[in-house]
Amino acid sequence: MLQLENVWKSYRVGALGSKHLTAVRDVSLQVAPGEVLSVVGESGSGKTTIGKMVLQLTSVTRGRILLGGEDVTARRHAERKEYYRRVQGVFQDPFSSYNPIFKADRVFETVRESFRPGTGAAQWRARVEEVLHSVRLDPASVLGKYPHQLSGGQLQRMLIARALLLDIEVLVADEIISMLDASTRIDVLNLLGELKERGLGVLFITHDLSLANYISERVVIMRHGAVVETGATAKVFTDPQHPYSRNLLSSVPQLHRKWSDDPVEPEDLEPDGDRDTPPPPLREHAEQHWVAAG
Numbered sequence: 001m002l003q004l005e006n007v008w009k010s011y012r013v014g015a016l017g018s019k020h021l022t023a024v025r026d027v028s029l030q031v032a033p034g035e036v037l038s039v040v041g042e043s044g045s046g047k048t049t050i051g052k053m054v055l056q057l058t059s060v061t062r063g064r065i066l067l068g069g070e071d072v073t074a075r076r077h078a079e080r081k082e083y084y085r086r087v088q089g090v091f092q093d094p095f096s097s098y099n100p101i102f103k104a105d106r107v108f109e110t111v112r113e114s115f116r117p118g119t120g121a122a123q124w125r126a127r128v129e130e131v132l133h134s135v136r137l138d139p140a141s142v143l144g145k146y147p148h149q150l151s152g153g154q155l156q157r158m159l160i161a162r163a164l165l166l167d168i169e170v171l172v173a174d175e176i177i178s179m180l181d182a183s184t185r186i187d188v189l190n191l192l193g194e195l196k197e198r199g200l201g202v203l204f205i206t207h208d209l210s211l212a213n214y215i216s217e218r219v220v221i222m223r224h225g226a227v228v229e230t231g232a233t234a235k236v237f238t239d240p241q242h243p244y245s246r247n248l249l250s251s252v253p254q255l256h257r258k259w260s261d262d263p264v265e266p267e268d269l270e271p272d273g274d275r276d277t278p279p280p281p282l283r284e285h286a287e288q289h290w291v292a293a294g
């Protein structure tokens, strides 16, 4: 189980870091084994920062992150390696994770060098082929190729395979399908569904509500760095209580709806207030459904 407890993040900004920007405000969430938790919200709401803190790519300003009940908030460098055996991330742009001058399967070799140096070449190759099959890739058609010879969907699935080589417990998936075409998207999404059935916990960061609805049992909706609504996806999406959630949901264009007949009219929302004050507490609206008060 991955847990965030009252996590805050402030970035230093301005000349010489003289000011700060509070990107994440008092966020608590959990990702259980075999569960996809979606974190949704507009651009700048703090979703990626949460993923980065979980992956220890940026520090936590206040609060705690726990994995399996153990506080992992500020791992020292030596301890991080052990952490990355258990938690890995995949990001939006698969191309940026590959060096174009190396064959794409070098991403697997770097895992062996860092985490399994004692594994022999033949044994490693067999393991790589096994995880490639598990992400529905034919090893013969991807191994030995350069990144430009592979599609975005293949590259993204190879990165998921790379994470799986370590038998991880938690995958942070940050907008991993937004750069893929529609048919490849559903393929990668279905793959996440299979992985969760096998016990992987997935923190699924997206601004696409339909993807969140498709893949996750629980959802967290963020605005201005704080959680405004959370709970069972079915409840939050069918009965949104916060004006921001309602706006987000009504802004999803439907196939049968035309702008010319029925344009979406968003509700007026409060402007961004003081980000340094604690956000309103979450109140239970119904079973498995919480909404920020005020």
Ligand SMILES: Nc1ncnc2c1ncn2[C@@H]1O[C@H](COP(=O)(O)OP(=O)(O)OP(=O)(O)O)[C@@H](O)[C@H]1O
Pocket (backbone or CB within 6 Å): 011, 012, 013, 021, 022, 023, 041, 042, 043, 044, 045, 046, 047, 048, 049, 050, 207
């Ligand atoms: N390294 C950084 N230094 C300073 N400010 C940052 C840094 N990274 C992010 N921010 C700011 O923190 C806020 C939250 O950013 P974040 O990337 O977490 O949002 P997001 O919800 O993931 O947005 P998007 O959907 O556009 O990726 C934004 O105002 C952003 O400008």
